[in-house]
Amino acid sequence: MRLGGPRRRRASVASVLLIGCAICAGIGIFTLAVRSLDPSPEIAEAVHPDLLLKDASSQSSGGEEVDSGGGERRKSCATVEEMGEVFRDGFFTESLRVRELIRAHFDLNGAARVRGLPPEQFCKRGFVLGKASEAGFGNEMYKVLTGAALSVMLNRSLIIGQTRGKFPFGDYISYSDVAFTLKEVKHLWRHNGCRKKYGRQLVMRIDDFVKPLKTDVLCSNWKEWKQPIVWLQNTTDAVAAQFFLKNKHSDMRNAASTLFGHPESLHLRPNVYGELMRILISPSQEVDDAVNWVLRNSEDPDISLHMRMMNNRSPRAAQAAINCIRKATSNLQLSKPRVVIVSDTPTFVKGIISKTSEFAEILHFDHKVFRGNISLSADKLHSLEFRSKDWGPAPRWVAFVDFFLASRAKHVVVSGAHRRVGTTYAQLIAALAAANNMGDGSGGLNFSFLSSFQSNLLAGGLGNQIGWGHVWNRFAGPLSCRGQPNQCALTPFLPPAWWDGLWQSPIPRDVKRLAMYGIKLSGFGTIDEDHLLSFCNSKKKTVRTVPIISD
Numbered sequence: 001m002r003l004g005g006p007r008r009r010r011a012s013v014a015s016v017l018l019i020g021c022a023i024c025a026g027i028g029i030f031t032l033a034v035r036s037l038d039p040s041p042e043i044a045e046a047v048h049p050d051l052l053l054k055d056a057s058s059q060s061s062g063g064e065e066v067d068s069g070g071g072e073r074r075k076s077c078a079t080v081e082e083m084g085e086v087f088r089d090g091f092f093t094e095s096l097r098v099r100e101l102i103r104a105h106f107d108l109n110g111a112a113r114v115r116g117l118p119p120e121q122f123c124k125r126g127f128v129l130g131k132a133s134e135a136g137f138g139n140e141m142y143k144v145l146t147g148a149a150l151s152v153m154l155n156r157s158l159i160i161g162q163t164r165g166k167f168p169f170g171d172y173i174s175y176s177d178v179a180f181t182l183k184e185v186k187h188l189w190r191h192n193g194c195r196k197k198y199g200r201q202l203v204m205r206i207d208d209f210v211k212p213l214k215t216d217v218l219c220s221n222w223k224e225w226k227q228p229i230v231w232l233q234n235t236t237d238a239v240a241a242q243f244f245l246k247n248k249h250s251d252m253r254n255a256a257s258t259l260f261g262h263p264e265s266l267h268l269r270p271n272v273y274g275e276l277m278r279i280l281i282s283p284s285q286e287v288d289d290a291v292n293w294v295l296r297n298s299e300d301p302d303i304s305l306h307m308r309m310m311n312n313r314s315p316r317a318a319q320a321a322i323n324c325i326r327k328a329t330s331n332l333q334l335s336k337p338r339v340v341i342v343s344d345t346p347t348f349v350k351g352i353i354s355k356t357s358e359f360a361e362i363l364h365f366d367h368k369v370f371r372g373n374i375s376l377s378a379d380k381l382h383s384l385e386f387r388s389k390d391w392g393p394a395p396r397w398v399a400f401v402d403f404f405l406a407s408r409a410k411h412v413v414v415s416g417a418h419r420r421v422g423t424t425y426a427q428l429i430a431a432l433a434a435a436n437n438m439g440d441g442s443g444g445l446n447f448s449f450l451s452s453f454q455s456n457l458l459a460g461g462l463g464n465q466i467g468w469g470h471v472w473n474r475f476a477g478p479l480s481c482r483g484q485p486n487q488c489a490l491t492p493f494l495p496p497a498w499w500d501g502l503w504q505s506p507i508p509r510d511v512k513r514l515a516m517y518g519i520k521l522s523g524f525g526t527i528d529e530d531h532l533l534s535f536c537n538s539k540k541k542t543v544r545t546v547p548i549i550s551d
C-alpha cells in the first residue's frame with residue numbers, strides 16, 4: 001500500500017540542479033532539475049513547473065552552485081525567499097474550493113439542520129468536539145479549528161466545548177451557530193430518546209494527539225468509529241489534523257487531502273483554517289468597537305505587521321521588518337500605506353513608529369488611551385503566568401483587539417520576531433485576513449503572508465525554527481542555506497505538516513519525535529511506509545471512551 005497519493009516524486013530528491021539555461025529564449029530563466037543523493041534512480045521527472053525560479057537574481061543569495069562536472073551546477077540549499085516562491089499563486093482557487101466544501105458541510109451537518117431532524121435520524125448522527133481552554137490564544141484556537149476540520153473530514157457535526165457555560169474566549173469572540181454546544185446535544189439526545197428508543201448511548205471516544213503510543217491518528221480508520229462523539233485532544237497547531245494525510249487507511253488519507261490538498265503539492269495549499277475561522281468566529285461587539293476606534297471608522301489597513309519580540313530589543317529584527325514593509329509597499333504601488341503594528345513589546349512599537357512615519361501611516365492599538373471610556377477594561381481573565389510570557393505587559397483582551405485589528409489587513413500580513421517567526425497567532429491573523437479578503441467572485445486575490453527574518457537569525461539557516469507548530473519548521477533542516485541575508489519571504493497560509501516539498505527537510509529533533517509516532521523520516525523528510533504499517537500492526541489497541549450521559 002502506498003501512502004500519500006501518487007508515487008512520491010521527490011522520494012529520492014535530495015537537492016536541486018540549477019542549469020544555466022542557454023537554450024531557453026528568456027533571459028535569466030533557470031531550469032531546476034532534480035538530482036539524487038540517494039542511490040535510487042528516480043530523477044528528472046521531478047521538475048514541477050511551479051518550481052521554476054523565475055528571477056535569476058534571486059539566486060545570488062542562495063546556496064553555492066557547485067560544478068558537478070559536465071558544466072552542471074547544483075544547488076544544495078535554498079534561501080527562505082526561494083523556498084517561499086512555491087506559495088506565490090495557487091492558494092486562491094484551492095481556498096475557494098475549500099470554502100465551498102466547508103459551506104456544504106455545514107449546510108448538511110450544521111446545527112441549524114441537524115437539530116431539527118426526526119429522532120430516528122438525529123440519533124444516528126455523529127459529532128466531533130472542539131474544545132479549548134483559555135491559555136495562549138493561537139494554540140487554543142487551533143484546538144477548536146482542528147475539531148472543525150475533523151468534523152469536515154468525518155462528515156460529523158461540530159460541537160464547541162464550553163467551560164462552565166462559557167465558550168473559549170467568549171468575552172472577546174462570538175461563535176456562529178453552525179456548531180452545537182454539548183449541553184444542547186445532551187438535551188436533544190434525551191429529548192429524542194436516543195438511548196431508550198434506539199439503544200444509542202451518548203459516549204465520547206477520546207484520542208490524545210500528544211501521546212504518540214496511544215493516539216490512533218495514523219493507524220485507525222476514524223470513519224468507522226461508532227461512538228456518537230469523537231474528541232482529538234491537545235491539537236495546538238495546524239499540524240495535528242494534517243497527520244491524517246499519512247494515515248494508514250486510504251479513506252482517511254483521501255478525506256484529509258480533499259480538505260488540505262496533497263502534502264507534496266506545496267503550490268496548492270488551501271487556506272483551510274482561515275476559511276474555518278471565517279465561518280465560525282467573529283469579534284465580540286466590544287472588541288469590534290475597539291478595532292473600529294483604532295481605524296477611526298475609516299478604511300481598513302493595507303498591511304499588518306506582527307512582531308513577537310518577548311521584550312527583546314533587536315534593532316536588526318526591526319530593520320528587517322521595515323525593509324519587508326517597504327518591499328511590500330512598493331510592490332503594491334501604494335504611496336502611503338496604512339500599516340497596523342501589533343506586538344507584545346511596547347518599546348518595539350514606539351521604535352518602529354518613529355522609523356516608518358515618513359513612508360507609512362502607522363496604526364496601533366493603545367489600550368491605555370482607549371481604556372478611559374470603555375468596559376472591556378474589566379478584564380475577566382486573571383493575570384496568568386503565560387500571559388506576560390506570551391503577550392507582554394498589556395492586559396489580555398488587548399491580544400484580541402490586536403488579532404481582529406491585524407486581520408483587517410487588505411493586502412499583506414508580515415510576521416517577524418526576534419527568534420521564531422510565524423507563530424500560531426501570526427498564522428491565524430494571516431489566515432483570517434486572507435479569508436476576509438477573498439470575495440466569492442472569480443477575481444484573483446492579491447493577498448500575501450510574508451515572513452521577515454533578520455540575517456543573524458539565519459546564520460545557521462532555518463535551524464532556529466524548531467517550534468513544531470511554527471510555519472517554517474518543516475523547512476528547517478539541512479536544505480536551508482546558512483548565512484542568508486535578510487529575508488522577506490512568501491509564506492503559506494496553511495503551514496505544512498510534512499516534508500514532501502522540494503526544499504523541505506526535517507531537523508533531528510523532529511526525526512526523533514516522528515519516530516515515536518511510527519514514522520521513520522529520512523534526512524530529507526520522506527517516510528518509510530512499511531515501517532508505519534508494521535508500527536500500526538504491533539501497536540496496542542486501546543479505545544478510550546467516556547459516557548456523556550450516564551443515566
Ligand SMILES: *[C@@H]1O[C@H](CO)[C@@H](O)[C@H](O)[C@H]1NC(C)=O
Nearest residue numbers: 108109124125126154155156
Ligand atoms: C455525509 O452524511 C450524510 C448523511 O448524514 C450523507 O447523506 C452523505 O452522503 C455523507 N457524505 C459523505 C461524503 O460521506
Ligand SMILES: *[C@@H]1O[C@H](CO)[C@@H](O)[C@H](O)[C@H]1NC(C)=O
Nearest residue numbers: 131133208209210233234235
Ligand atoms: C491534553 O488535553 C487534556 C484535556 O484538555 C488535558 O487535561 C491534558 O493536560 C493535555 N495534555 C497535555 C500534555 O497538554
Ligand SMILES: *[C@@H]1O[C@H](CO)[C@@H](O)[C@H](O)[C@H]1NC(C)=O
Nearest residue numbers: 330331332333444445446447
Ligand atoms: C498583484 O500584486 C503584484 C505586485 O505585488 C502586481 O504586480 C500584480 O499586478 C497584482 N495583481 C493583481 C491581479 O492585482
Ligand SMILES: *[C@@H]1O[C@H](CO)[C@@H](O)[C@H](O)[C@H]1NC(C)=O
Nearest residue numbers: 289290293369370372373374
Ligand atoms: C473615548 O473618549 C475619547 C475622548 O473623549 C473619544 O475621542 C473616543 O472616541 C472615545 N472612544 C470611544 C470608543 O467611545
